[in-house]
Amino acid sequence: MALALVLVLIVLGSVLFHVLSPWWSTPIASNWSYIDNTLSITFWITGAVFAAVVLFMAYCIYRFRHKEGAQAAYEPESRKLEGWLTVVTALGVAALLAPGLFVWSHFITVPKDATEVEVVAQQWQWNFRLPGAGGKLGTSNASLISADNPLGVNPEDPNSKGNLIILGEDLHLPVGKPVKMVLRSIDVLHDFYVPEFRARMDLVPGMVTYFWFTPTRTGTFEVLCAKLCGVGHAFMRGVVKVDTEQDYQAWLQQQQTFAQMTAGQKTGALEPPPGSAGEVATKAN
Structure with missing residues:
Protein backbone atom coordinates (compact mmCIF):
# COMPACT_ATOMS: atom_id res chain seq x y z
CA MET A 1 0.00 0.00 0.00
CA ARG A 65 -1.50 -7.05 -2.89
CA HIS A 66 -0.90 -10.08 -0.75
CA LYS A 67 -3.96 -11.68 0.82
CA GLU A 68 -4.16 -14.84 2.85
CA GLY A 69 -5.40 -17.71 0.70
CA ALA A 70 -5.23 -15.76 -2.58
CA GLN A 71 -3.41 -17.42 -5.47
CA ALA A 72 -2.32 -15.79 -8.72
CA ALA A 73 -3.57 -17.22 -12.00
CA TYR A 74 -0.75 -18.24 -14.32
CA GLU A 75 -1.17 -16.98 -17.94
CA PRO A 76 2.05 -17.43 -19.94
CA ILE A 108 16.73 21.05 -44.84
CA THR A 109 14.72 23.01 -47.44
CA VAL A 110 16.54 26.31 -47.74
CA PRO A 111 14.59 29.25 -49.24
CA LYS A 112 15.88 30.36 -52.63
CA ASP A 113 16.40 33.93 -51.42
CA ALA A 114 18.53 32.91 -48.41
CA THR A 115 21.91 34.62 -48.07
CA GLU A 116 24.84 32.25 -47.53
CA VAL A 117 27.07 32.91 -44.55
CA GLU A 118 30.04 30.63 -43.98
CA VAL A 119 30.98 29.67 -40.42
CA VAL A 120 34.50 28.32 -39.94
CA ALA A 121 35.27 26.82 -36.54
CA GLN A 122 38.66 26.19 -35.00
CA GLN A 123 39.98 25.61 -31.51
CA TRP A 124 38.67 27.83 -29.98
CA GLN A 125 37.26 30.57 -32.15
CA TRP A 126 34.42 31.31 -34.55
CA ASN A 127 35.25 32.86 -37.93
CA PHE A 128 32.82 34.00 -40.61
CA ARG A 129 32.74 34.78 -44.33
CA LEU A 130 30.00 36.75 -46.06
CA PRO A 131 29.36 37.14 -49.80
CA GLY A 132 29.94 40.91 -49.90
CA ALA A 133 28.97 43.04 -52.87
CA GLY A 134 29.29 40.13 -55.34
CA GLY A 135 26.48 38.22 -53.66
CA LYS A 136 28.25 34.83 -53.83
CA LEU A 137 30.72 32.99 -51.66
CA GLY A 138 33.90 31.93 -53.38
CA THR A 139 35.07 28.34 -53.12
CA SER A 140 37.37 27.18 -50.35
CA ASN A 141 39.54 24.21 -49.52
CA ALA A 142 41.27 23.06 -46.37
CA SER A 143 44.51 22.55 -48.32
CA LEU A 144 44.64 26.32 -48.93
CA ILE A 145 44.67 27.21 -45.22
CA SER A 146 47.77 29.12 -44.18
CA ALA A 147 48.81 31.99 -41.94
CA ASP A 148 47.97 34.38 -44.78
CA ASN A 149 44.72 32.60 -45.67
CA PRO A 150 43.27 31.28 -42.38
CA LEU A 151 39.92 30.25 -43.89
CA GLY A 152 41.31 28.46 -46.93
CA VAL A 153 39.52 30.72 -49.43
CA ASN A 154 40.34 30.04 -53.07
CA PRO A 155 42.17 33.15 -54.35
CA GLU A 156 41.69 32.01 -57.98
CA ASP A 157 37.89 32.14 -57.68
CA PRO A 158 36.59 35.57 -58.88
CA ASN A 159 33.75 35.34 -56.36
CA SER A 160 36.25 35.25 -53.49
CA LYS A 161 37.65 38.74 -54.02
CA GLY A 162 34.68 40.61 -52.56
CA ASN A 163 33.93 38.15 -49.76
CA LEU A 164 34.00 39.72 -46.32
CA ILE A 165 36.30 38.04 -43.78
CA ILE A 166 35.48 38.21 -40.06
CA LEU A 167 38.12 36.57 -37.89
CA GLY A 168 37.11 36.09 -34.26
CA GLU A 169 34.76 39.07 -34.33
CA ASP A 170 30.98 39.42 -33.95
CA LEU A 171 28.71 38.28 -36.77
CA HIS A 172 25.93 40.65 -37.80
CA LEU A 173 22.76 39.56 -39.61
CA PRO A 174 19.74 41.50 -40.88
CA VAL A 175 16.40 40.92 -39.20
CA GLY A 176 13.61 39.29 -41.20
CA LYS A 177 15.80 37.79 -43.95
CA PRO A 178 16.57 34.05 -44.32
CA VAL A 179 20.19 33.00 -43.85
CA LYS A 180 21.87 29.75 -44.85
CA MET A 181 24.71 28.95 -42.48
CA VAL A 182 27.39 26.97 -44.34
CA LEU A 183 29.52 25.19 -41.74
CA ARG A 184 33.14 24.04 -41.87
CA SER A 185 35.69 22.98 -39.26
CA ILE A 186 39.43 23.17 -39.76
CA ASP A 187 40.42 20.91 -36.87
CA VAL A 188 37.97 18.90 -34.70
CA LEU A 189 34.24 18.39 -34.30
CA HIS A 190 32.34 21.54 -33.26
CA ASP A 191 28.66 22.53 -33.11
CA PHE A 192 27.28 25.99 -33.88
CA TYR A 193 24.46 26.70 -31.44
CA VAL A 194 22.51 29.86 -30.61
CA PRO A 195 19.74 28.85 -28.16
CA GLU A 196 17.41 31.68 -29.21
CA PHE A 197 17.55 30.56 -32.87
CA ARG A 198 16.56 26.95 -31.97
CA ALA A 199 18.62 25.71 -34.94
CA ARG A 200 22.02 24.07 -34.68
CA MET A 201 24.32 21.76 -36.61
CA ASP A 202 27.64 19.95 -36.23
CA LEU A 203 30.75 21.22 -38.01
CA VAL A 204 32.53 18.06 -39.14
CA PRO A 205 36.17 18.09 -40.36
CA GLY A 206 36.29 17.24 -44.05
CA MET A 207 32.58 17.94 -44.60
CA VAL A 208 30.41 20.96 -45.35
CA THR A 209 27.15 21.01 -43.39
CA TYR A 210 24.43 23.62 -43.21
CA PHE A 211 21.22 24.83 -41.65
CA TRP A 212 19.04 27.88 -42.18
CA PHE A 213 16.89 30.24 -40.19
CA THR A 214 15.28 33.67 -40.34
CA PRO A 215 16.04 36.08 -37.47
CA THR A 216 12.76 37.52 -36.23
CA ARG A 217 13.91 40.15 -33.73
CA THR A 218 16.92 42.36 -33.24
CA GLY A 219 19.29 41.79 -30.37
CA THR A 220 22.60 40.31 -29.28
CA PHE A 221 22.80 36.52 -28.97
CA GLU A 222 25.58 34.29 -27.71
CA VAL A 223 27.08 31.56 -29.88
CA LEU A 224 27.99 28.36 -28.06
CA CYS A 225 29.92 25.29 -29.14
CA ALA A 226 27.69 22.34 -28.28
CA LYS A 227 30.41 19.70 -28.76
CA LEU A 228 33.29 18.93 -26.43
CA CYS A 229 36.08 20.18 -28.67
CA GLY A 230 39.05 20.34 -26.32
CA VAL A 231 40.37 21.99 -23.17
CA GLY A 232 39.17 25.43 -24.33
CA HIS A 233 35.67 24.23 -25.19
CA ALA A 234 33.96 26.29 -22.48
CA PHE A 235 35.59 29.48 -23.79
CA MET A 236 34.62 28.94 -27.43
CA ARG A 237 31.93 31.56 -27.52
CA GLY A 238 30.93 34.20 -29.99
CA VAL A 239 28.24 36.79 -30.64
CA VAL A 240 25.59 37.14 -33.32
CA LYS A 241 23.99 40.57 -33.54
CA VAL A 242 20.71 40.86 -35.43
CA ASP A 243 20.41 44.39 -36.81
CA THR A 244 17.93 46.50 -38.64
CA GLU A 245 18.68 46.72 -42.36
CA GLN A 246 20.21 50.18 -41.97
CA ASP A 247 22.54 49.14 -39.16
CA TYR A 248 23.45 45.94 -41.00
CA GLN A 249 24.46 47.82 -44.15
CA ALA A 250 26.53 50.24 -42.07
CA TRP A 251 28.32 47.31 -40.46
CA LEU A 252 29.01 45.71 -43.85
CA GLN A 253 30.77 48.86 -45.03
CA GLN A 254 33.26 48.54 -42.18
CA GLN A 255 34.34 44.98 -42.98
CA GLN A 256 37.42 43.91 -44.86
CA THR A 257 37.21 41.96 -48.10
CA PHE A 258 39.35 38.96 -48.94
CA ALA A 259 41.10 41.00 -51.67
CA GLN A 260 41.94 43.76 -49.18
CA MET A 261 43.20 41.23 -46.65
CA THR A 262 45.54 39.50 -49.11
CA ALA A 263 46.75 42.82 -50.55
CA GLY A 264 47.52 44.11 -47.07
CA GLN A 265 49.46 40.95 -46.22
CA LYS A 266 51.55 41.25 -49.37
CA THR A 267 52.45 44.88 -48.63
CA GLY A 268 52.77 44.35 -44.88
CA ALA A 269 50.30 47.17 -44.30
CA LEU A 270 47.25 45.20 -43.29
CA GLU A 271 44.87 47.32 -41.19
CA PRO A 272 41.95 45.96 -39.19
CA PRO A 273 38.49 47.14 -40.25
CA PRO A 274 37.30 50.41 -38.61
CA GLY A 275 35.60 49.89 -35.29
CA SER A 276 36.81 46.31 -34.88
CA ALA A 277 38.49 44.89 -31.80
CA GLY A 278 41.69 44.66 -33.82
CA GLU A 279 41.60 48.39 -34.54
CA VAL A 280 41.03 49.25 -30.89
CA ALA A 281 43.99 47.03 -29.89
CA THR A 282 46.19 48.65 -32.58
CA LYS A 283 45.39 52.15 -31.35
CA ALA A 284 45.98 51.14 -27.76
CA ASN A 285 49.45 49.91 -28.64
Missing part, protein backbone atom coordinates in the same frame (compact mmCIF):
# COMPACT_ATOMS: atom_id res chain seq x y z
CA ALA A 2 2.78 2.43 0.92
CA LEU A 3 4.64 1.71 -2.34
CA ALA A 4 1.50 2.37 -4.38
CA LEU A 5 1.09 5.73 -2.64
CA VAL A 6 4.74 6.61 -3.33
CA LEU A 7 4.25 5.92 -7.06
CA VAL A 8 1.16 8.16 -7.18
CA LEU A 9 3.09 10.95 -5.44
CA ILE A 10 5.94 10.57 -7.95
CA VAL A 11 3.50 11.17 -10.82
CA LEU A 12 1.90 14.16 -9.10
CA GLY A 13 5.30 15.61 -8.21
CA SER A 14 6.59 15.21 -11.77
CA VAL A 15 3.54 16.97 -13.25
CA LEU A 16 3.74 19.83 -10.76
CA PHE A 17 7.48 20.21 -11.31
CA HIS A 18 6.92 20.54 -15.05
CA VAL A 19 4.02 23.00 -14.74
CA LEU A 20 5.61 25.18 -12.03
CA SER A 21 9.23 24.90 -13.17
CA PRO A 22 11.04 28.24 -13.64
CA TRP A 23 13.39 26.65 -16.21
CA TRP A 24 12.02 27.21 -19.69
CA SER A 25 13.56 27.79 -23.11
CA THR A 26 15.00 31.21 -23.84
CA PRO A 27 12.63 33.52 -25.79
CA ILE A 28 12.71 32.48 -29.44
CA ALA A 29 14.33 34.81 -31.97
CA SER A 30 13.84 32.93 -35.25
CA ASN A 31 11.22 31.31 -37.45
CA TRP A 32 11.71 27.89 -35.82
CA SER A 33 8.66 27.85 -33.57
CA TYR A 34 8.19 24.38 -35.13
CA ILE A 35 11.03 23.20 -32.89
CA ASP A 36 9.27 24.41 -29.74
CA ASN A 37 5.99 22.86 -30.84
CA THR A 38 7.67 19.51 -31.51
CA LEU A 39 9.31 19.54 -28.08
CA SER A 40 5.95 20.31 -26.46
CA ILE A 41 4.29 17.41 -28.30
CA THR A 42 7.11 15.10 -27.19
CA PHE A 43 6.75 16.20 -23.56
CA TRP A 44 2.98 15.65 -23.61
CA ILE A 45 3.20 12.19 -25.18
CA THR A 46 6.09 10.91 -23.06
CA GLY A 47 4.57 12.51 -19.97
CA ALA A 48 1.21 10.84 -20.56
CA VAL A 49 2.87 7.46 -21.10
CA PHE A 50 5.00 7.89 -17.98
CA ALA A 51 1.97 8.79 -15.86
CA ALA A 52 -0.12 5.93 -17.28
CA VAL A 53 2.59 3.30 -16.71
CA VAL A 54 3.43 4.42 -13.17
CA LEU A 55 -0.23 4.75 -12.15
CA PHE A 56 -0.94 1.32 -13.62
CA MET A 57 1.93 -0.07 -11.53
CA ALA A 58 0.44 1.59 -8.44
CA TYR A 59 -2.97 0.10 -9.25
CA CYS A 60 -1.50 -3.39 -9.68
CA ILE A 61 0.39 -3.15 -6.41
CA TYR A 62 -2.80 -2.17 -4.59
CA ARG A 63 -5.20 -4.45 -6.48
CA PHE A 64 -3.07 -7.58 -6.31
CA GLU A 77 0.72 -15.41 -22.91
CA SER A 78 -2.22 -13.33 -24.07
CA ARG A 79 -2.74 -12.63 -27.77
CA LYS A 80 -5.30 -9.94 -26.99
CA LEU A 81 -2.96 -8.08 -24.64
CA GLU A 82 -0.02 -8.39 -27.03
CA GLY A 83 -2.19 -7.06 -29.86
CA TRP A 84 -3.25 -4.01 -27.86
CA LEU A 85 0.30 -3.31 -26.73
CA THR A 86 1.58 -3.52 -30.32
CA VAL A 87 -1.08 -1.15 -31.67
CA VAL A 88 -0.77 1.40 -28.86
CA THR A 89 3.04 1.36 -29.02
CA ALA A 90 3.02 1.80 -32.81
CA LEU A 91 0.63 4.77 -32.53
CA GLY A 92 2.79 6.33 -29.83
CA VAL A 93 6.00 5.97 -31.85
CA ALA A 94 4.28 7.39 -34.95
CA ALA A 95 3.00 10.35 -32.94
CA LEU A 96 6.54 11.03 -31.77
CA LEU A 97 8.20 10.64 -35.18
CA ALA A 98 5.69 12.41 -37.43
CA PRO A 99 6.19 15.98 -36.09
CA GLY A 100 9.97 15.56 -36.19
CA LEU A 101 9.95 14.37 -39.80
CA PHE A 102 7.68 17.30 -40.74
CA VAL A 103 10.03 19.80 -39.11
CA TRP A 104 13.12 18.13 -40.62
CA SER A 105 11.70 18.49 -44.12
CA HIS A 106 11.46 22.25 -43.53
CA PHE A 107 14.84 22.35 -41.79
